[in-house]
Amino acid sequence: MNDIVIEVQDFTKTYDDFIAVDRISFDVKSGEIFGLLGPNGAGKTSTLECLEGLREPNGGMVKVAGLIPTREFHKLKNLIGVQLQSASLPESITPEEAIKLFSFYHNVEPRLDLLDRLGLAEKRNSQFFELSTGQQRRMALALAVMHNPRVLFLDEPTAGLDVGTRSELHSMMQEFQKAGTTIILATHDMAEAEQLSDRVAILLKGKIAKIGTPLEITAAGAGLTKISIRTQESNLLTSEVTFPAVTYSTTLDEYKIYFSKDIGPTVSAIISHIETQNDALIDLRVERPSLEDRFLEITSTGEML
Amino acid sequence: MKAFIHHFKFEFLAGIRNKQLLLLNYLFPLGFYLMLGFIMVEINPPFRENVIPAMVIFGILSATLLGIPDPLVNARENGIFRSYKINGIPAVSILIIPALTTILHLIVVTVIITSTATWLFNAPLPSHWLNYILVFFAAAIACTGLSVLIGVVSPTSRMTILWSQLVFTPSMLLGGLMVPYSMLPEAAKKIAQLLPSTQAMNAFSGLAMGRAADFSPWSSVTVLFVSGVLAFGLAIYLFSWDTRNSSRRGHPLLGLLALLPNIIQIVLLK
Structure with missing residues (x-):
């Protein structure tokens, strides 16, 4: 539980002249659920995308499982699972085909049981464009977890989900945590973050405003x-x-x-x-x-x- | 390799399931083949000689230039490439697999055209079958390479249509499909030589159909193969995972290097 899985030191991300993330530092321990909170434009998605290897940091150091994401992605891809906020799939792919396709690239057996678990069994042969927004997000989640990743990145995982699926997702996250998976959770849902996260970081204008357990953060306020x-x-x-x-x-x-x-x-x-x-x-x-x-x-x- | 084969199978089925691709791969070329065959052969009987190569090239142009770039740009803009990346699908697979599945669809269309043209329009069959197959693959590789490159360098869907039409329309008008290359003015001939359709038509005539070529047909085959491979190489080099296509390794104008074999041919055959 104490070994560091994610190391972020003086990490900076800029887009032209705009500084999206400004020299932030934090660590995430193995098996932790770490919440990244912040208003829109605070730098959550930029931070996640650099950790996931989708974008190159402009400064500082970012390591996931001891690897530099953009340079060592070929080693990292089987260690991380990512549910992107804006992820999409080809419109004609079916959930079953998607699970099989990505399983081959991850070199694991297809986990079709996840379709049952996430309420997609009846839609296994429907094309992606025929799925509702909630079903598409569940599909993205199934793809993120099917290879038992060591680190799971979830960007607004419950947005657009009904109460039942949301609760199912929460229990899945806790199961993954018990199995030793580290989870990075970016969310706008404070109740979700408070309920699930071991620690949270609140980002504001590209900087970390607060970091700690939900209890530490609430206790450190004005106490009102x-x-x-x-x-x-x-x-x-x-x-x-x-x-x-x-x-x-x-x-x-x-x-x-x-x-x-x-x-x-x-x-x-x-x-x-x-x-x-x-x-x-x-x-x-x-x-x-x-x-x-x-x-x-x-x-x-x-x-x- | 197992993943590549599974990906190929999915892309091939998607090409049949997706109505737009079905239209561009099959309905448009075969519909145009029937319509043009009946009309043109009636009003211009010598066109009969060109029905097979002209319609095969039209099928290639339709499936590649109109069918490949737009889905690539849409996939990038909709974040599908990002999903692919995080699941370990390499850029090479993203670019090569749609090209290979398109070639497979093109083989089906070419077989249909070749096997029915004599029966429907009394069109002559190729006299050198091996050369016919060789030229078909050379033309397919050149056009798929060019189409993939257009998809990679286009910043938006709108620009993709513009770039695709910039090659497709002249290919139809100057490529020897409707108007013979020999009837073009000198300046237009040079421009036409930059187009894969001109090279393919010349190679089909000189090597497969038993007719005289307008210029060296083997140089056309070479140009088609080399420009196709070069275009694929440039597409892989310039490929970007980013939804806004803002993080590629070189300037999009580098894509014009794919025309280098054509330019060398124009200079050498002067």
Whole structure:
């Protein structure tokens, strides 16, 4: 579990004058699920593509399983599995043909059982263009894992998937992890990253803003507790009144949401206020900040390491 | 090798399943062969002499120049090459396999044309069958090489159509398929010699059909083979996995080197 599988040192990727990734460094250990998070244009896909050998870094060092991806791709290709964000296949290829074709190039036996596992058994002889977006993504996933790679790169793996397939994918990822596979997960889905990742890196404008376990990252924030309140008359939704220890507030549907540094005085004051307004409390939820809350905090403030 | 054979099998079946390729590989050349055969032989009986070589060359031009570059560019733009790369499919396979499967489709079309032209249009059969096969393969290699090269250097689908038409249309007009090479003005003859169709028509006439060639037919066979191999080499060198075709090893104009054998022939035969 402790040997380093991915090494990234001062890695830079530019496109003409645009710096997509700016001298970032991180390591990923064997068997880890490592989440790469960030808003669009943060540099996630550029980082993944350089790790996968699809693009040449412009500076620094990138190694996967001890190999330099662009120079030693012939050795790397059987060690990595990649589900590209924008991957595509020839429109007339069938799932069964695709599994067989790529198996021959990976020199492994075709894993047609993956079609059953990923709910593609009935579509095994349909042409690729006849598959739905979700089915195409599942197909790409089957191709990424069919040769039991040592490192698996997943770029937005659950985008466009239904709840059942998503859950199936999550359990597959955990199975792969148990078998020792290292997984690099680039996603916009914070709940998914928080649930599955051992560590995450939050990229912002090409730099690493935060890196650590989801717990470390959420704990390192302003520590604001989220208090969501719904009342009978919804007076709070339009109220401008301020409460002790509240840093900021917002609304979501019928709920008023307060972010507080000290929940005791805040909740007491809110309840007193509701009583004085002759309103009635319907729902009150107190939650610790999630990775998503922390992510929004980091991206909105531009907070860096 | 097992992977290459499986890939070849898939590409061949895809050529039949894909409606656009089916049209360009079979329906267009065979439909044109029937239409032109009936009309041209009626209004211009000497055309009968040229039905087999002209229609075989038309089939080659249609399947290669119209059928190969666009799917290559679409595959690159849609990220299919990237999927291929991460699954270990080499660039050589991506370029050679569509060319080989196209040649296989062309063999079927050529057999149909050759076996029916005498019966349908009273067209003369080749007098030297081995040379006929040799010239067919030389023309097929030259045109598939050129088509693969166009697919590799074209930045977009629109440009692909432009480049393909830039070779296809003159090939039809100046290549000796409709108008004999000997009737062209001198300047047009030089331009025509740059086209694979002119070289193929000349080689078919002089080596396979038992007629007089307009210029050295063996030099045409050599030019076809060498330019085809050169075009494949340049295509492999200039190939890019990138969806935007922005990371190739050389300038796309290097592709013009594929015309070098034709230019040398023009200079030497002056």
